[in-house]
Amino acid sequence: xxxxxxxxxxxxxxxxxxxxxxxxxxxxxxxxxxxxxxxxxxxxxxxxxxxxxxxxxxxxxxxxxxxxxxxxxxxxxxxxxxxxxxxxxxxx
Amino acid sequence: xxxxxxxxxxxxxxxxxxxxxxxxxxxxxxxxxxxxxxxxxxxxxxxxxxxxxxxxxxxxxxxxxxxxxxxxxxxxxxxxxxxxxxxxxxxxxxxx
Numbered sequence: 001x002x003x004x005x006x007x008x009x010x011x012x013x014x015x016x017x018x019x020x021x022x023x024x025x026x027x028x029x030x031x032x033x034x035x036x037x038x039x040x041x042x043x044x045x046x047x048x049x050x051x052x053x054x055x056x057x058x059x060x061x062x063x064x065x066x067x068x069x070x071x072x073x074x075x076x077x078x079x080x081x082x083x084x085x086x087x088x089x090x091x092x
Numbered sequence: 093x094x095x096x097x098x099x100x101x102x103x104x105x106x107x108x109x110x111x112x113x114x115x116x117x118x119x120x121x122x123x124x125x126x127x128x129x130x131x132x133x134x135x136x137x138x139x140x141x142x143x144x145x146x147x148x149x150x151x152x153x154x155x156x157x158x159x160x161x162x163x164x165x166x167x168x169x170x171x172x173x174x175x176x177x178x179x180x181x182x183x184x185x186x187x188x
Contacts (some may be wrong), residue, residue: 007124008185010154014145015178016164024154026095026183028124039136040124042093042154042178051185061160070167073177075160076093 001058003082006049010090018072025049026076033073036061045078054082093154093177095122097134098147110170117143117176119155128185141174152180 004027012024023045029037041057044064049055056079064074096119104111121136132150141155144164153176155161161175 002163008180010117010178010181010183012150012154012178013095013181014147015131016145025125038123038125039121040127042095049102059158061158061163064160071164073156073160073163073175075114075158077158 001056001079002027004041004043004055004057005030005036006043006051006053006055007040008051016073018068019044019074022074023048024028028057029057030054041076043076043078044074047078047081049078049081054084056080056082093156094136095127095152095154095180096136096139096141097132098122098124098143098149098153099134099138099149100149102140108171110165111172114152114172115143115146116140117147117153119153119174119176122152127183139174141176142172143176145176145179147176147179152183154178154180157171 007026010024042069100118102116120134123135126133162170162172
């Protein structure tokens with residue numbers, strides 16, 4: 001699991017059939033010093049994370065398989081939104 | 093998932109049976125700087141992924157890596173570690 005900052009939303013033109021109705025976000029992975037990763041990531045969001053917020057991401061596809069079936073390629077799912085008050089001070 | 097731009101297609105002759113009939117695309121991963129600049133450039137190290145969505149050259153896709161990339165072939169197994177999960181229509185980035 002790792003922390004990531006939400007940068008925006010992805011509108012799909014087509015997607016795997018198991019992921020119908022999912023919300024997709026663009027995010028950047030955060031390092032311990034608060035710097036952001038060089039490559040954007042696309043996350044599946046179940047919680048309604050807003051742009052600019054810091055989230056916890058799991059790269060295990062188990063929760064995606066549970067919700068969307070065994071044939072889903074979904075992998076990176078937002079597991080929670082970091083409370084900025086209890087975060088590192090750099091969150092939000 | 094990471095984002096990548098389709099740069100071409102791969103045809104295998106011959107291939108292992110598990111890959112016969114699949115469409116393979118060459119992807120160039122997109123860096124955050126290039127995504128923000130909307131310049132059509134990638135910048136990452138290219139890789140090959142399975143595409144069942146019909147992505148065309150120049151289109152941006154989000155691709156899954158790792159064992160989850162073989163999930164669409166369940167209950168069969170496939171020697172696949174990258175899979176195009178969605179084709180991007182548009183991306184809206186807010187504050188950085």
